[in-house]
Amino acid sequence: MAEIIPIRPWRYNHELSQRIDELASPLxxxxxxxxxxxxxxxxxxxxHLSVPKPPYAADRAGLLLEEWKQKGVILQDKLPAIYVYYQYFKVQGIAKEFCRKGFICHIRTYDWNEGVILRHENTIPKSVNDRIELLEKIELHASATHGLYTDGSFTLEKxxxxxxxxxxxxxxDYQGVRDVLAAIHDKGVIQQFLDFIEPKTIILADGHHRYEGSLYYKHKQQEQNPLHTGKEGYNYHLMYLTNTEADDLKILPTHRLIQGIANFDEETILKKLEEDFIIKPIDDxxxxxxVIVGKPWAFGLIFRENAYKIRLxxxxxxxxxxxxxxxVKALDLTVMHYFVIEKALGIPGKDQRASENITFDRSFSDCLNKVIQGKAQLAIITNxxxxxxxxxxCASxxxxxxKSTYFYPKVIGGFLFSTIKENEFSTPVYSPF
Known part of the structure; x- marks a missing residue:
């Protein structure tokens, strides 16, 4: 059972929202x-609320949020709504304009073992801790995570x-994407959304760190609240839901950059790879x-002077x-992390999540330039x-x-802020929800 409910968010006042493009921000x-x-x-x-400026970033965000509320910089909506969010975009090499259709709501924060919300990738501990600290201070979701439901009949799109x-x-936005937001206030239509999503399983596409922050916060609040009912704001999370069956769901590769490895030697690495990979030098x-696109278990290796295509x-x-x-073993990324990063580079799988030797970059040209400029020892290019x-x-x-996936385009922040502060989260008496 995937319980969703409409939201009554804080949004910029009318005067400021006329310049919403100046207020939006990347995740x-x-x-x-x-x-x-x-x-x-x-x-x-x-x-200032989603990625507050250090030092004392979370404290700074908490003080600023209260100031914005008191001065009317942001105002809370009177009625709960389902917020429809469309993103119009193009992909390199394709003339068609895509439109990713989805909606923003609150969803109950389910534990992983409940099998309602499924994660597909691991998280980086430090990033989760940062999200927990911020959520504790502001009691507000400054941006929605991205979840996926499956519906071949496209029931909600109409x-x-x-x-x-x-x-x-x-x-x-900064991606060159046209972002459009609208609201549904009609009680009957909102109920259609709630009823339709209820039997669904949700795959968490983007926002694993923020969702894990919500899980931690929920458990902490439950322990401290002897009158816990399950209806409090801390039980819910802000999510943008889209349909996996639409042809506008784009996932871009995320490449790996390697740096800071002692005694790093190209020849030694290639020698270790020879046993398991077919290695082909690439001139350009x-x-x-x-060269690697569409080929299973194929990767590009870019060193300072040379480049290679390798295929398991x-x-x-x-x-x-x-x-x-x-x-899971058959995934390209598992092959890469096991044979290349663990066996050839010597970074054990158990240490990879927190390793400072591994960074991630979606941009192929950035990876190439960083290696050429000596900012990275090696770039591993993926499909x-x-x-x-x-x-x-997820089913497994x-x-x-x-950092296995990069769903494109990214949701942007600034359109709305979803409160879980109890006196603001509670549904008004004049609302049917």
Whole structure:
């Protein structure tokens, strides 16, 4: 049972929302230092709540939030609603404009073992801790995580298509994506959403760190509240839900950068890889992402002077000693993390989640440049992960390595802020919900 409810969020006042493009911000795990520096210059930008400026970042956000409420910078909606959120975008090499359709609501924060919300990748501990500290201070979800439900009949899209004709906001974001937000207040239509999602299983596409922060916060509040009923705000999480069956669900590859390994030697690494991989030198490193595209268990390796395409020998797959089901062992990313990162580079699987030797970059050109400039010792170029692979992994009960997927486009922050503070979360007496 996936319980969702409408939300009564805080949103920028009418005067400020006329300039919503100046107030929106990227999510905490993709915003760059350069973007942060620029966004911090605007005292009302949503970055101050989603990725507050250090030192004492969480405390700073808490004080600022109360100031914004008192001064009317943000106002709480009078009625609960389902918020429809469409993202119009293009993908390189394809002329068609895509539109990812979805809606934003509160969803009960389920424990992983309940099998209602399924994770598909591991998290990085430090990032989870940062999200917990912030949630404790502000009692507010500054941005929605991204969840997936499956519906081949496209039942809810007709209601969303109707609502989006009367948008509240429309802007072009930092990705070049056109973001449009609308609201559904009709009681009967909202109930259709609640009833339809109830029997569904939700796959967590993006926002694992924020969701785990909500889980921790829920458990802590439950322990401290002897009158816990399960209806308190801390039991809920803000989520953007989209349909896996739509053709606008795009997943981009996330490449690995390796740095700081002592006695790093290209020849030694290649020698270790020879046993399990077919290795082919590539003359033009800037084409290696095209060389490997669509080929299973194929990766690009970019060193300072040389580049190689490597592809696992099928007979080597059974060598994986990690205790995973076959469907997880057969994933490109499992192959990469086991044979390349553990066996060849010497970083054990148990240490990879927190390893400072591994960073992640979606941009192929960034990876290439960082290696050439000496900012990284090696770039491991990967293929994208399919939604079918994600479904299979979730069904197995296991997870992919951290940063396995990059769902595109990213949801942006700033359109609304979802409170879980009890006196603000409680449904007004005039509301049917």
């Amino acid at each position: 905490f795990d993709v915003v760059t230092e350069k973007q942060r520096a620029a966004l911090y210059q605007n005292p009302y930008n949503s970055i 209601y969303m298509d109707e609502a989006i004709q009367s948008p509240l906001y429309e802007t072009e 490193a800037d084409t290696i992402n095209e 020998k099928p007979e080597s797959l059974p060598k994986i000693k990690w205790h995973f089901p076959d469907v 994208e992960v399919s939604i079918e692979d994600i479904k299979k992994v 009960g296991y997870t992919m390595p951290q």
